[in-house]
Amino acid sequence: MRRVMGSALLSGIMAFGAVALKAQGTPGPAPAATPVFRSGVQAVVVAATVRDARGRIVRNLKKADFRVFDGGFGRPIQEFYAGNAPISLAVLLDISGSMSVGGNMERARHAVSVATTHLTDSADEAALFTFDTTLQQVVGFTKDLARIRRVSLDGTPWGKTSLYDAIAETAQVVAQRDNRHRAVLVITDGVDTGSHLTAKAVSAIASGIDVPVYLLTVVHPLDHDGGSHAVVAADGRSTDIATLADLARWTGGAMRTASEPSHTVDEVKDLFAELRHQYLIIFEPGPRPGWHQLEIRTRKSDLVVHARSGYNTTPVSSGS
Numbered sequence: 001m002r003r004v005m006g007s008a009l010l011s012g013i014m015a016f017g018a019v020a021l022k023a024q025g026t027p028g029p030a031p032a033a034t035p036v037f038r039s040g041v042q043a044v045v046v047a048a049t050v051r052d053a054r055g056r057i058v059r060n061l062k063k064a065d066f067r068v069f070d071g072g073f074g075r076p077i078q079e080f081y082a083g084n085a086p087i088s089l090a091v092l093l094d095i096s097g098s099m100s101v102g103g104n105m106e107r108a109r110h111a112v113s114v115a116t117t118h119l120t121d122s123a124d125e126a127a128l129f130t131f132d133t134t135l136q137q138v139v140g141f142t143k144d145l146a147r148i149r150r151v152s153l154d155g156t157p158w159g160k161t162s163l164y165d166a167i168a169e170t171a172q173v174v175a176q177r178d179n180r181h182r183a184v185l186v187i188t189d190g191v192d193t194g195s196h197l198t199a200k201a202v203s204a205i206a207s208g209i210d211v212p213v214y215l216l217t218v219v220h221p222l223d224h225d226g227g228s229h230a231v232v233a234a235d236g237r238s239t240d241i242a243t244l245a246d247l248a249r250w251t252g253g254a255m256r257t258a259s260e261p262s263h264t265v266d267e268v269k270d271l272f273a274e275l276r277h278q279y280l281i282i283f284e285p286g287p288r289p290g291w292h293q294l295e296i297r298t299r300k301s302d303l304v305v306h307a308r309s310g311y312n313t314t315p316v317s318s319g320s
Contacts, residue, residue: 043078044285045210047180047252047278048296048307057277058303066279066305069295070286081180081280087124088141088177089275091115092170093153094188096132096161102220104189109153111187111216111264116149118272125179131166132159133194141177160194167213167247168202175209183212183253183275190217190241199243203250207308212253214271215244221259252308274306285313 048066050058063080091112099105112128119126127141128148139148163186170184184206206213241257248255254274256267286292294310 042285043282044294044311046281046283046294046296046307047210047212048281048305049252049274049278050298051274051304051306053302053304057273059277061279061298065298065300066281067297067299068281068283069297070283071288071292073286075283075286077281077283079280079282084276085181086179087119087126087272087275088174088179088182089115089119089124089126090141090170090174090184091126091128091148092166092184092186092188093128093130094132094161094163094186095130095153095155095157096159096193097157098161098189098191098193099157101189102223104218104220105157107218107258107261107264108187108189110261111218111258111268112153113149114264114268115185115187115272116145118268119145121145125177127173129166129170129173131162132157133162135162135166135169137173161188161192162194162196163188163190163192164195164197164199164202164247166195168197168205171202171206171209171211171213171251174211180280181275181278183214185271186213186215188215188217189219190215190244199247200250203247206247206251208311210308211251212275212308213248213251214253214275215248215255216264216267216271217241217244217255217257218264219257219259223259249306250309252306254306281307285311289313 046068050061052058059082061082063077066077066080068075068077093108093112095105099108116126122143124145125141125143126139126145126148128138128151130136130138138151142148167184167186174182174184203213241255245255254271256271258264258267281296291312292310294308296305296307298305
């Protein structure tokens with residue numbers, strides 16, 4: 001779902017009372033999906049995170065610090081929210097056959113354990129999904145996080161990797177949640193061997209419903225680009241990782257790589273810091289139907305904003 005609101009409802013954002021309307025994903029010139037605008041004055045809702053030149057999360061910005069550019073044209077920010085809030089997180093674990101190589105499954109199990117330690121019982125909520133050829137819901141969304149921590153992830157990885165399909169389906173489940181801070185955390189080796197969807201199509205779905213996708217790719221130390229033990233990557237490996245990085249960036253998320261337990265701890269901690277310190281920016285969409293390239297900036301040129309890359313609009317139907 002893509003959150004779409006009339007102006008009379010904008011104040012309800014502060015109480016998480018946004019109206020959710022169904023959206024359709026339609027890849028355009030850049031990743032996006034199609035929110036269905038149904039009445040009067042509507043709004044586009046964008047979650048953004050900001051980092052400084054040293055990569056540190058910036059937490060103290062105000063509404064006046066941000067600028068919104070829609071297709072190159074500035075748009076006024078109607079509403080703005082900053083601060084911590086409960087998280088709705090779907091952990092999506094790759095259990096396909098490729099994960100049996102080089103100890104990646106054990107790295108992935110450790111990553112799931114680390115991720116759950118960053119969730120707050122009774123405040124945050126989480127769900128656990130696994131995938132190979134198909135997606136399986138292991139534990140539905142719950143605030144009883146012990147249910148997820150008790151799940152045994154033992155077993156032998158098997159089957160093709162329908163990575164992109166699983167991300168798209170999981171993102172649509174997350175979109176049903178009420179929490180403003182929500183995301184998909186994908187733990188995978190980054191190889192897709194069975195999806196019908198492309199990375200661009202998945203980013204269209206996830207960005208259109210404003211669900212950032214965070215990817216933690218687990219690899220053997222010899223395959224960790226830039227790592228102290230790295231060697232030349234296997235054919236196609238760098239392409240796979242670059243594509244996943246694009247997918248994450250287009251949705252407003254991020255990608256990290258881990259080959260050692262210490263990497264996993266550091267990268268998961270950083271991803272949660274970004275997710276918890278999002279700014280909510282709300283503005284009126286442009287009148288032209290179709291793809292709108294979106295850019296969120298700050299007035300301080302040394303800060304970097306992470307947000308989804310655009311949105312699509314369709315004309316209001318006379319029968320809606």
